[in-house]
Amino acid sequence: MKSIITLFFITITSITIAQSETHLEKISTLEPDLWLGIWDSANSSTKIKIDTLSYDDIPKTLDFRGTVVEALHWEDALGNNILIQTVTGHFNWKDYEDNGTDYMVQDKAELYAYLFTKKKGESTYQRKWKIYDYTACFGVDWHIGFLAKATTITDIDEDGISEISIPYLVVCRGGMDPSSLKIIMYEDNEKYALRGETMIMCGSEDSYGGDFTMSDTVQNNTSFKNFLVQRWDSTKCEDGMQF
Template sequence: MTTLKYTTPILFFFFLSSRGIGQHKITIATIDAGKIPKEIKYSGNIKSGITWNDRLGENFAVTSETGEFESKAADNGGRDAALYAYHFIRSNNTIEQNWKLYDYVKDCPLDIEASFLTNTLHVTDLDNDGIGEIWVMYKLACTGDVSPSEMKIIRYEGKHKAAMRGESRVKISETEYDGGNYTFDKAFNDAPGYFREYAKKMWTKNISL
């Protein structure tokens, strides 16, 4: 069994006025790239990693990015960039992958980006069921000017995925802005409203980054 050395634990404890109660406490510890268990396989370069315990067991979530690289299919100098997120669970001393997220920009001849927003990988338990909800937020772009980037918030609970998709907000003149809109997918719209409220706050906090 791999022994991990964690940084100071981070406690996510969030009160939602719309519910009138607090969420279940989940204590999260960050993992340095060199301390990630060897059973955890990933592509790209590690952006962040966390671990916590809940009803599913001992959990690990990591995000990684490739950075930009030459597109094999392009003949015009296009480049690709990709990002990944993973969730693993340790059970009976065996670590198994629960889900994998993959997104990308391909064959871009302009400025390209596929990156997670800093400090947006985290875990909540807003429905108080003892199973953590994993959140990530990232942006994708292929632009040659000051334009909004594609932005997404993804929430997983177990293997169930929900997505919020839209654009970042950019200033195009002294008084004008572009972008900032978003939509929820069916999974988000079918879920309790406090999940959407939480996602909106997360979106607003990071919309101009």
């Protein structure tokens, strides 16, 4: 009987230790940031001094959600700016029906981008704008994320106020359909956007997709329109796309 009790406690202890080790291993691998090389320094302005921030460099007073994949700092005519881009990764989401009771569990992932500005003479940063998007998908192939080496900081109209352009991809499909592609650009609080789809089988006779629509703000600004269309053409091809 004593042998059975001893064996029982050894078994329970072993399970507890194994669970503790697994728990500690999960905790030890958690990271607040995951740098993915989102910033396109080659196509950003050379006249603006842009610095990358580590997670510890981000002021603790800034409120944002998600895992940081890029953080940039620079100064322009409006003050000191910090751009933070984050993603949540995949998680389960309850998609409730209209009755508020029945639901279907779907896969979901979210994406955020924040601009915080500290005006000249002020001591604290204030959030100027936020980009939020998500995919809620019950499909085989699904993803939302920023494109690698695609976010730019520019001053196209040379007015001293920077423009931030952020391309990203939204995928929910079960075949070879194009993905949703968006390029969102801000100058101060003014928003400019191209929205469309990626191109599949680029460079071949059978290529398809790649079309977009533009916001009125883009349509009415020739210099920004030319820049954003060029950025679209350089990022629309999904073949070999990094995301």
